[in-house]
Amino acid sequence: TKCSLIFIINKQITWTEILVYRISLINCSLTDECCAALASALSSKFLRLTFLNLSANYLGDSGVKLLSSGLENPNCKLEALCLQRCNLTKESCTVLASALSSSSSTLKRLDLSKNELQDSGVKLLSTGLENPHCKLEKLELKRCNLTEESCDVLASALSSNSSNLKELDLSNNELLDLGVKLLYHYTLTAYTLNTHLIYCCVYAFVKISNPVIELSLVYNKPGDSGVKELSNLLYDGQCKLEQLE
Template identity: 55%
Template structure:
């Protein structure tokens, strides 16, 4: 029931339905309705009913504030709660609200596994409470989304302490556009290399981490305790200077990385040549690599082709859109695809607006044409 023009006036009836002893409802999506705090308080009463079986509740953009968080925390800590997923993005919960929610997460009756708090007006002030919840021995949280909040380095350092706790079970953490810099990367690397870390996915996109920061992060990836499988660093102000450290991390015999997104960074051909050496390493397990808009030319395509044709390569997907590869570069890539060792299943290149997508291995690549072959410019 997304964007249906509902208000708090319907929440009493919904709460009654949820608490009916004949209710089997497992998922409820109310995003984009003006429920306000008063509506959520009514809903929370229904969630605490022993007959309620709801497992997933979506309330993004519902005009909520910190005032409703106490009621939600009470519902989460109810001994009859079945809630596993809670989506609260784009509400003005602020730090005070998240502190109340965090108290509910620490309750031994709370079963929540996924919590989304993107664009909720948060700062570093709430990170201590979140870290405490993550390190609680009763926490079940597996996924946490904090994108578009001003957590800053000080907040991430607090969170990282929680990630290192032996009780923390978090597997996926999103901190896109959270005002982070290289200053927090050492703490994150320490968390990744902790012997109790469960993190499998980390998204740090749209933060100016720069080369100095990601070099620290890549050192954490080389730890035998690091279990990270997916790393997203789009538009993080990286250059070719960090690619040697990344190649070393990829070729480490303890690396578990399967997916890497580097789009929007100025890697240039020299950086990709360094990366390609890592891709050829016998220990590299990377299966998906995205390098959209990385200022590449045909100069890097020979190295990529060599990596693709390596007998140790595991690459299945490669995205090179919005780079100036030209026909000469595509011909070099084609030679790599013809190798019996090449495992690539999907290749994307050409213009962002008119991409070429090859999804069946060994098919001939369509040629670049028109503006693409001439070295296209991005269109609005």
């Protein structure tokens, strides 16, 4: 039923402008067949879609591959794409990296949370993040089975002069303190990280020359000593933290 709706829209856009800015099709039992229809719609110069949420659908890597033809089309105006829990693997990261590298890419937010991307997937995705054409400002990779290896790769991408990334969510991954330490040289507006001890986090994000203003340490084990160290640094004149979880 949902696919039929998209195909109807496709037929209509040949003669009228569709003023649709946001579409959410969360948990609608969609498959890769729907992605082909959506790609066609995104490629139309008559559609002004800027936000698309396909989370909790069994799209798979084949679905993302079909969708990418629309993402790379010059007529595509999409700025936010949410693909949480869509049964994606590292293969999707290759396709998305290509889309982010497109000279016509307009994507500013990408949510790939709750997919089994692993470190190898992030490594593939980073080729797009480092591309000068990439306009991504917010990347969400919650619960993607990542380790400190992903932090090393992301640190390299963030060091690129062309990087526009301002927000990075890596919560519910086994990054450990080592992973956080790899990231600390690179400043983002907001970090949401999952680490086991607090002292590296504190050093990394409160003491750097251009510190973050939002920091989440939810689901960590800092202990009383870690919290005491954090509180001392909050009094530091260099601390610009505005939001702490």
